[in-house]
Amino acid sequence: TKLILLDSLLQEKTQQAVKMAMWADNVKFVKDIIDSKYQKIDAAVAEINESSEALLKDAACAKSKEHFNSGLRTLELVQPAEIETLLETIISELNGKEKEMLENEMKEKIG
Numbered sequence: 001t002k003l004i005l006l007d008s009l010l011q012e013k014t015q016q017a018v019k020m021a022m023w024a025d026n027v028k029f030v031k032d033i034i035d036s037k038y039q040k041i042d043a044a045v046a047e048i049n050e051s052s053e054a055l056l057k058d059a060a061c062a063k064s065k066e067h068f069n070s071g072l073r074t075l076e077l078v079q080p081a082e083i084e085t086l087l088e089t090i091i092s093e094l095n096g097k098e099k100e101m102l103e104n105e106m107k108e109k110i111g
Contacts, residue, residue, distance in 0.1 A: 027090050034086050038109050040076055047071035080110040 047069035054064035087106050089098050 027093065030086050030090055034090075036081055037078060037083055038105070040074060041109055044071040044074035044078075047074075078110075083110060 043106060047067055051064045051068035051071065054061060058064065083106065087102055091102055096100070
């Protein structure tokens with residue numbers, strides 16, 4: 001009976017380790033999605049800044065207007081609520097510095 005109990009305990013611990021590894025993979029996957037959305041925001045802001053500078057020099061430049069509008073459309077398509085939901089999923093499982101870092105990053109990126 002001791003062997004059966006030990007085997008049962010070992011299987012339970014192995015299952016817990018697998019679940020933890022799967023959760024860690026899921027957190028990384030969700031974080032990658034969030035990071036890609038942040039990159040879109042950063043790229044759109046950079047495009048808006050560059051094209052607005054170009055438009056200050058030449059307000060009639062069609063290419064600069066196109067880039068400016070493209071950056072604006074990209075920002076319009078980014079859904080902050082979706083980012084917040086994804087972050088809440090991760091943050092609910094974290095504490096300490098990691099949690100604070102992700103919360104600050106969200107405040108910085110989407111206000």
